[in-house]
Amino acid sequence: MKLSPITKVVLILLIGALIIIPQIALPDAEFSGADDAAGTAITAIDENYVPWFESCTDQLLICCSLRNRTGDAVSAPMRTT
Numbered sequence: 001m002k003l004s005p006i007t008k009v010v011l012i013l014l015i016g017a018l019i020i021i022p023q024i025a026l027p028d029a030e031f032s033g034a035d036d037a038a039g040t041a042i043t044a045i046d047e048n049y050v051p052w053f054e055s056c057t058d059q060l061l062i063c064c065s066l067r068n069r070t071g072d073a074v075s076a077p078m079r080t081t
Contacts, residue, residue, distance in 0.1 A: 003011075022029075042049050 039051075
């Protein structure tokens with residue numbers, strides 16, 4: 001199915017509006033995912049709970065964000081139990 005250029009522009013504008021309008025309408029709101037809510041609920045039930053799995057993307061984001069000014073990778077802190 002081939003979309004016309006006008007349809008593409010309208011779709012892009014709609015997607016942009018879906019991203020921007022909640023940020024403007026609720027500037028003080030905290031937009032967090034289900035993983036955050038689940039982690040908080042589990043910790044409230046059992047303070048000693050240790051996750052048995054950690055997402056690979058979390059480790060990738062930590063690794064990418066921990067770079068010093070020279071561009072050398074900085075090792076991520078390991079979680080201890």
